[in-house]
Amino acid sequence: MAVVTASARKSPALAHGSRRARGPRRTPPLVLAFVLLPLLVESVWVFWPALQGFYLSLTRWDGVSAPAFVGLGNFREMAHDHVFLGAAGHTVLWLVLFGGLSAVLGLAAALLLQQERRGVGFYRAALFLPVVFSLVATALVWQAIYQPDGVLNHLLASVGLGDLRHAWLADQDTALYAVIVPALWRQIGYVMVLYLAGLKGIDPALYEAAKVDGASRRQRFRHVTLPQLRSVNAVVLSVIVIDSLRSFDVVWSLTRGGPYHSSELLSTYMYSTAFQSLRLGYGSALAVVIFVLAFGVIASYLVRAFREAE
Amino acid sequence: MTIQQPSRRRFLAGLGAAGTAALLSGCVTAGSSGTGSSEGAVTLQSNLSSPLAKAAMEDLVAAYGKQGKGRVSLNTVAAETFRTQLPTYLTSANPPDVYTWYPGSVADSYARKNLLLGLDEVWQSSPDLKRYSKALNTLCTAGSGTKVFVPTTTYWWGMFYRKSHFAQWGVREPKTWDDFLGLCDRLKSRGVTPVGLGAGGNTAWVASAWFDYLNIRINGARYHRDLLAGRHRFDDPEVHKVFDRWREVLPYFDPDGTAVAFQDATTSLLNGRTGMMLIGTFFADAAPKDALDDIDFFRFPVIDPKVPLAEEAPTDGFFASARTGRREQVFDVMRYLATAEAQETYIKGSSGTVLPCHPDAEDAGTPLVKKGRRHIEQAAELTQFFNRDSSDALQPTADTALTKFLARPGSVGSVLADWQRDAEKIWKA
């Protein structure tokens, strides 16, 4: 992959440079400004409210009166809250299923549509359209599809699978899996675009060399494509983890985490405690847990990736 | 210098963290003090976002403007947005002056936190408000004894059905609980699902109407209100009696009741798949125009004749922020909203299924509305609805509990125990 070779070329030079420049090496003040200005903007609008949010997780607050400091009481309550434990389990399941499937299916779609042929733009746009279409309308339509007398059940009955009919979104056993489908429908186009870019960056000479060596299509995929996609995977993984843990809109608009918490994710539970039950302290504590989860997964992967690339 | 910089940076970071913690307790939570501006039009934040209601509010605002005493500027936001943002609105530094909302324990909780403008002056100086019923007076009084609300419209809940379908099936409105069960039997034998329910999708709160009605029919309105306020427990034997009764009629419920939103359940009712539905008059807004004349309702059947007759009749109206800088203008607007003329303007512009609170104001005049007026007047007590009598925060606990009960009627014990546990978290918050 061009990135790997380029940075490999870069590191000896820079290493040489830094060895030379040990001692007072001042970065140009303009560059410092370049970095500090966005950092300042992000600090004002994100970090400062985030710190307040973290502080709120240590309080009990209803949004109106003054908050009461309770230390780690919210977190202690969480450990015994079986809804939280259920939601955490569902979130892990969601991360694996939704995350895994969106990566695999996104890659498959990218492989299918990678060649610049006639009409490929239309197919790519078709897969990307759900990503840009407003959720209000698409949630409505998915509810119509999943209704007991909706499109899906009609389809099953017409092909003879009538016993598989369910009230998909209202049945405790099927709600979570039913919601994954529209979530994937909205995510795959986006992952496909990321992988399309990665596939484009693979040097065709590598494929030629493999073909000359007598490699089959599958072997070429395993030994050329997959390794070259490793840097794209860093971005895709971050995107998938972020989107999985923040997956809120689709689940909330279709089931609100119901029926009775069977499709509850950490994000929906956080929203309902903060904005429906008006327990903002507990909601903030849940948000802290989500953040720690996301940061932990991404940071560990990235730190390893950085170390590899250096 | 390269070696010194990191440690200095670390020191500064530590100092920053300490200072941050000190500042934090102030910043996000301090409700901004001070009052809003006293210039300009009175701002009215409204959650009546359906196209008809919005147009009716605009007519109302225009009518007030024509009087020449001042202007009102209307802001309509989506109902769900309004609900989540209401605490933010009330605690902001320059809040909207007047808000649409409902009275009862919800307004009371804001009044207790000194966020609502006292409206005693309006109630005492307005000739219209003096004529409002005693029930409305009590409803609009906060716990501290001040009036904080001006009611304008009210609607009611009942068992709605289609007259033509009932005629077709040869059944009549029942009077007692046994009559009602007999009616359900007859409908079932004709292949019609007797009782429709639209507690799926995002409208799970519809199921609470059944809980409310069974409770006020069996245990009385006072017990119901006390229960919702936290003075009784959800696992009390009285509440068990409610669910025992409910199990009697559960076999006649639509098995898909918790899978469809109430707007789709309305469609089922109107095309004859279900026979009747316990719903509020707002459901008429979901019906096609040609079906409106065919809709009728009957009172939820009386179970225990010794219990004083109570009905659910939610009231809507307006309250004002305590931080407004335009007190006199707000008082004037409130006085106008309480007049019969204002309420008639609103009813004419909206779908016409609500009743005005003013005793002299004319309603839409349809037979349905006239029947509704008599229905409410005959009740000895009026309750508002689950969330309005308790709080919006308690409603999700009811949704979870009732959805679970409807799916697993045998597990009443565990359902009620869980409900009590969830409710305690809200009451103690």
Next chain:
Amino acid sequence: MANVPHTTAPRRRRAATAGFHLSATALAVLWLLPIALVLVTSVRSFDDIAAHGLGSRPRSFTLDAFRQAWVDGGQQRALINSLLVTVPCVLVTLALAAMAAFGLSRYELPLRRSLLLLMLGGNLLPPQILLIPVSKLSELMGVYDTLPALIGVQIGFGVGFYVFVLHGFMRAIPAEIQQAAVVDGAGPWQIFWRIVLPLTRPALAALSALSFTWIFNDLLWAITVLRSDTKMPITAALIGLQGQYVSMWNVIAAGSVVAAAPTVAVFLRFQRHFVAGLNLGAVK
């Protein structure tokens, strides 16, 4: 490609092309089915939907829902608001992100990897936890209920991720190019403006299209920092079409078709750049 008239290669190629188009079309149709359902709903009358349900066969055809969404729903104004917010946001966010990525990737700043993780970390926070602190902050700054507040929060919340992505691109630019420019006497601004930025232009094009989509479709921040219905962007105006109890689904469907139009147009226009631009290592 040489013409080989007497072998089966062209026939095989035609079959392969046919196979591709068949499978891709099937996939596209399956994917577009829910959206087709939205389009069908948007041209039905309200009474038709109320009488027969959403999933039923349409029995009416009317374009009145579009008129209602545009005029009564205030979508014209909302669309303008959306554009007023989205375009400056995209420009400023990517400018800031390019600057930060340049500094963090091309220079030996101390703590640069931690800073990068810190900026990305800001994007990992669930936005719901920030809603109330941000609304109080915007009040404090005196910009509550103004479009600049929405612009500010969108920039702050988005910049971390774009720094991360652009950092990956800029890292791949060979050091020799930069060193050659330094030798020629170029300062950091010139290196940024004349060398690095042109080389990352494809990535910037792709990211600007993606960020346009995200900011345009955002809902949560809009309802947090805005209060007046005249300032609401189109996503918030769309949910404003829902009533307290009853919603007119045909109007909402029509409104969402209108709301989707700009983002679809942007995507189709920048589609080539997406693929070429997100190409890690397009820099040769």
